[in-house]
Amino acid sequence: MNINPRIAPAPTGPPLYSIALLSAAALAYEILLMRLFSIIQWHHFAYMMISLALLGYGASGTFLALTRRWLEGRFLVAYVVNATLFGVTALVCFRLAQVVPFNALEILWDPRQPLWLLLIFLLLFIPFFCVANCICLAFSQFSKQLHRVYCFDLVGAGIGAVAIIGLLFIASPVMALQVVAAAGLLSAAVALRECRAQTRGPALVLLLTAAVVLTPAVGFSLQVSQFKGLSQALRVLDAKQLDQRSSPLGQLTTVASQTVPFRHTPGLSLNTPAPIGEQLAVFTDADGLSVLTRFDGELEKLAYLDYQSSALPYHLLDEPAVLVLGAGGGADVLQALYHRASRVDAVELNPQMVELVNGQFADFTGSPYQLPAVTVFNSEARGFVTASTNRYDLVQVALLDSFSASSAGLYALSENYLYTVEAFSEYLQKLQPGGMISITRWTKTPPRDGLKIFATAVAALQHAGVAEPGLQLVMIRSWNTSTLLIKNEAFNNYAINTLKIFCRERWFDLVYYPGITANEANHYNQLPEPWFFEGAGHLLGPADAAFLDDYKFNIHPATDNRPYFSHFLKWRTLPELLTLSERGGMPLLEWGYLVLITTLVLALLASLLLVLLPLWLGRGRGFRVAGLSWRIMVYFAAIGTAFMFIEIAFIQKFILFLHHPLYAISVVLCAFLVFAGLGSLLSARWHKWFTLPRVSVAIGGLSVLYILFLPGLFENLVQIPGVFKIPLSILLIAPLAFLMGAPFPLGLDVVSKSLPDWIPWAWGINGCASVVSAILATLLAIHIGFVFVVMLAVLLMCWPHWFCHGSFKGKSLREKPPT
Amino acid sequence: MSGFKKLASIYCRGFILGMLGLVCAIPCAGAAEDYTVLRQRLVEEVSEDVIRTRAYTGKGALDERVMRVLGMVGRHRFVPANLQSQAYENRPLPIGYGQTISQPYIVALMTDLLEPEAGDVVLEIGTGSGYQAAVLSRLVDRVYTIEIIPELAESASERLKRLGFANVEVKNADGYFGWQEHAPFDAIIVTAASSHIPPSLVQQLKPGGVLMIPVGPVFQVQQLSLVKKDADGEVTIRQVLPVRFVPFTGEH
Known part of the structure; x- marks a missing residue:
């Protein structure tokens, strides 16, 4: 790779605003992909593809652990290239994924379908891999400022969570995707500006490209599966789409059909003497039929x-x-x-x-x-x-x-x-x-x-x-x-x-x-x-x-x-159902649950591979140090898992308080990320108080307090108006999130002081753990409930004691990662 | 070799292998297989499935005539050209326009449950590619079939004519009200999804006739609803599962 020295001087500080913008775009992209795939496919496979694609974060750690030396001195170019690639691939990879002939309904019938699914996963993996590379590069390059980098990363992601929900109210999902792609390109331009690149040409090209990406000409239409209700309704002679509107709650499409009218009347008696009234169909996310009924005031009709x-x-x-x-x-x-x-x-x-x-x-x-x-x-x-x-x-x-x-x-x-x-x-x-x-x-x-x-x-x-x-x-x-x-x-x-x-x-x-x-x-x-x-x-x-x-x-x-009403599958029935699946028993299988299990297994295997790969490739070169590599692995896996467990469990608790799933998820997610970001920043300033054992004990204690007292508090405050519930929720989340922002940078601090070359690996482990634990949290909640998920997170927070016992000092000079 | 190059080479090799896997997995259309042999093998497979599900269907074997016809009608002629090599697998296949051709096991079970007689007149709602109508046409006097999607109705009509199923008539229309000119029918089969059983179809059923509705998501049949009209015009619905499955265990 030929590095142009004019745009790659040694930067004096991390491109913090660019990092925030990129993190915002990445989180927005994640939420948006779920929306887009819910429309064109079905949400359970969307969940699988996106969860696995987020392993891009883990993969970036592995990749940079092995290439860090080579990238040293090329930070800005590597950062800008990855940010630009995110912007480009966010758009291009989704468009390519749309043309992959994956049909979720045929997955057990057709052996090619898992391969199509794999191809979609590989496509969606690329943008996340690029973003994660940027953040990890910043951690590695500016290890003395990693608290600030992590702060801007989290705060950016928090803002992204709210911004995408707001954007989806005013823009179509396709337009929102264009905005996310443009934000990626813009972040690359901002990085050039922040790092004082000596030439303005690349930044201008990036800005111009971002502007082009935002034009309607780059837009495209969503290719909805031919097996979804909307596609089938529009096949009928004279059927026409009257209206389409979209929000984060779903895309509503209204269809009229003159020649073959809609007659959606679930469970109508065979003995009905009365004719069915005229109806317009409303499809939510191209499926889920509900109807508007013609009513002129005459009740007899x-x-x-x-x-x-x-x-x-x-x-x-x-x-x-x-x-x-x-x-x-x-x-x-x-x-x-x-x-x-x-x-x-x-x-x-x-x-x-x-x-x-x-x-x-x-x-x-x-x-x-x-x-x-x-x-x-x-x-x-x-x-x-x-x-x-x-x-x-x-x-x-x-x-x-x-x-x-x-x-x-x-x-x-x-x-x-x-x-x-x-x-x-x-x-x-x-x-x-x-x-x-x-x-x-x-x-x-x-x-x-x-x-x-x-x-x-x-x-x-x-x-x-x-x-x-x-x-x-x-x-x-x-x-x-x-x-x-x-x-x-x-x-x-x-x-x-x-x-x-x-x-x-x-x-x-x-x-x-x-x-x-x-x-x-x-x-x-x-x-x-x-x-x-x-x-x-x-x-x-x-x-x-x-x-x-x-x-x-x-x-x-x-x-x-354990609010999973639609979970009916029992493990002991599964073998019988699988045996009968091709003789009419397939509908008895519960797809959502099976997809969750498959996703968990795949994510675990991929994570193990990604985490162990640097150790294997770097064997004999001092990368594996007696006990230390395992200590780092366990620590970052544990805090990554605990963070996700607590975040997911408390989102559910606050959904019951705020009652509106959209507000709850966006408010809680944003508050969690922003306050965790601030926690990261201030843990560096108040480093005397913010020691790992103290922070972990405080998080554990606070979580237990919340589990014990939140239900009662919410019950007493249920009547207060919604406008007060949101600031109150933020106030309640703030201390917990603030503390939760500390363990990752504090741990990374320890690693950076003794073994700076291992930072990407730690980042990768944290990324993999976040993906696996997000899936695991749902599975555990289904079987043993959210309270248990939090208790498990509290237990996981005990690892910092173990991590800190036995300093790395004295070993750091001897340990070298692979080159 | 640097870590980067090594990793890049691993990724590249992985990608190429993945792509090769995809390409190899796509079966070549028109593989030279003897369809008659494949069809007989399919009939045997369906017979075995029927034995396994006899506790629910009440039948250890399906009507011999039904099985004979299943062995006669070329399913490969009713699927898109690129899927002909899979035509004799016991599975549903997509036929375009968001529609499918049913699993042969289900087609056989449904045809058998309709108890077709040589002089019967049968109405089908949801022609699809015309396979079910073709099977029925070899067992009954006349088959009237209605398809809602114009393109499918046209291609099924042309196909059935070309293949010599002269006693089948296809119409592109709304099946909800049946086909009054040819009513009443000895049997009606409704393969189109509906939120309820259209009362007008029950009215077009002869006393003693049977109306069948397979229920379930696309590519799957969850249950078969069998509406029987007795000699007095009284109606009962029997819900038959295509699978042997009892939810109660132990002493319950």
Whole structure:
């Protein structure tokens, strides 16, 4: 490589602002990739590809550990080249990844698919590798200022987390990608400026390229998988896209189809006398169909809504006050209005969905959210219930997830606070006397969702002190949906008679009511065995715990500590499912979970390879020093893991407090990173206090305090307005994050003073540990809960004592890395 | 050799090997295989699968006529040219436009459950490439099939004509309301995804007739919903799993 001396003088300090900008762009890119792949593919494989691509951070450590000597004196060129490459490859690699013919749905059928997946991973790996090279080069080159470098790295990343969420509100995901790429190029130009490069030419070229990257001409369209709902809908004759809007919550695409109308009415009775109303389809991330319904004020035209299983509670209540959680396009609100609800409070998370109903398509929908009896709240459902002081006769939890995604187990990794025991308890508290909760789910066979909801309801009623939960539960099922009613008092005979008539008229099956007999179940929609009826009976019987353990799927109720409602897979069932997978058993496999496990195994293997490679290549050249290499490895792996465990666990805790997943993730992530950055900076200034053992003990102590007292604190503060919750959250995060910013630079400090050549290796280990632990945190949370994840992090923070015992002094001069 | 060069050379070799792997993994289209032999092997494989799932289907073997037809109809003619070499693998394949040709095991199971008779008139919603219609056409009197995607309807119609399946009629239309001119039907098969069972299709079913809906995500069938209309017009739905799986264990 020919180094131009005019642009590569020895810089006097690290290009801190460039580092911050680059880190911001890299974090934004990570979040953005998840968004982009959720649209064109499915989010579980997106998670896998992006998690593995982040191993670019680990790989950069390995790469620089082996090439550091060669790069010495070439810092600026190496930095600028890598930053520029990030900018270019962020855009180019995604575009190339789009044309790779990977089809997630064929992964078990087609042996080529894992190879296509590998190719996408390799493409996405490049940008992260380039960014990590830049940061690591700065650490190595300016080891005396590594606290400052780490500070700007973290603060930049924190700002990137908030900036990308903001950007996605105003720009399309494609435009946001162009902005990220331009930011990469800009950071290279800023580095040249900060390091006082003697010629302005390269910086000008970079700025010009950044400007070109931002032009619409560089933009492109997203190639959505042909198997997603939106692609298939647009294939139909006369189908046309009416509107597309995007936000961090998803891309909403509205489609009209004249010749073949949409008729999305889950679980509609075969005995329906009424025609289905006119609908427009709204696809979220090119899948997940929901509909806007034409409504001109004539309620009779909505008669078909009385023939869904979700209409049952309206036959048992008189002009109820209704709370619809997850109102979406308004079908559940119309159902309530058809049944003469006295008042409807509709809660919808996505403001763009409300805009579609009330704004762009108001003429079509008749603006049901603006009717006098209806109030729409743009809020997260669980948070709304927690904060609300209103009481309702009916809490209707809408069926929002798509059937195909739900039945393929794609939601297994998503935390869901709507279907936990604590959530059900809160819904119960918001009911008027005689009120009820109604929950409709897709029916899967063999039963999973339906029985898990039932088990959750039983647990919530027991939690509320109800001696006989069975008296307050009713469950029915249609061809493909099941509806569960949970009442805050016993169902009377009149209600049960009404229930029987409702089911008979619609050919729906009775699953459970107090006093049901075996011959009443499994009548219209016959399963091979009356699994739902028998399951409900077992869950209410004395051997309910044994039944939960014996059942081949995980139908244990979800809790706030383990909020994975859609995780049904049990390890002991897996061999049987795999054997049957090619004979119709594949849908019983839970893709989200299996992808998580595969990702973890691959990330672990790749990390081991990356971490051990420098030791292996450098053997015989003094790179492996008795005990020290292992000490460094364990220390940086432990603190990297602890950082991610604590960050991920507390994001979940704050989601429950802030209630809005977007605000929670962006506020908590940003606060964590920014305060950790400040912690890094000040740990150098106050180095007398900031010793490794002290910091680790403080982090451990504070984490335990938070685990013990945060739930109670949040419970007491749940009613305070959202505007106060955000600064309060930041205040709570600040001390913990501040301390957590210290162990990495303090450890690196120790390494740099004794063995400066090993800095990249330590960085690589930390990078690999962050990737593996992020995946591991989810897996542990699924099985043992977030509290345990934090406790494990506290244990991991004990390593600093061990690390500090036995100084490196006296050894440093003899140890040489490979050249 | 410097660490950089060494690492670079390792990366390069890894990349080249990876690329070679990808190229080698792509099977050559049109490999010279005897399709008749492959088809017989597929029929044997399906028969074995049926034996394994008999606890749920209630059948140790499928109707011999169905298996014979499965051995006669050239599946390779109903898949895209680049996938013909995989046509006799017991797996679903993409046929373009976001649609698939079903797994032969599932096609055989569904055809058998429809209990086709020589004089039957059958309606299919979701023609796809026309394979299911072709199989049915060798077992019944007439097959009417409706496809929602114009390109697929056109190509399936042309293909079926060319291959001599003269008793099949293809229409590009909305299948929701069935095909009134040819109703009632002895059997209806709905392979298009729907959030509910279209009541109009049940109305076009003869008393004693069967309507079948395979349910599940693309490339997979989760269950087969079998709607039976008895002589009095009463309807029951039986949900058949294509797989032998009992969720209860132990004493439950």
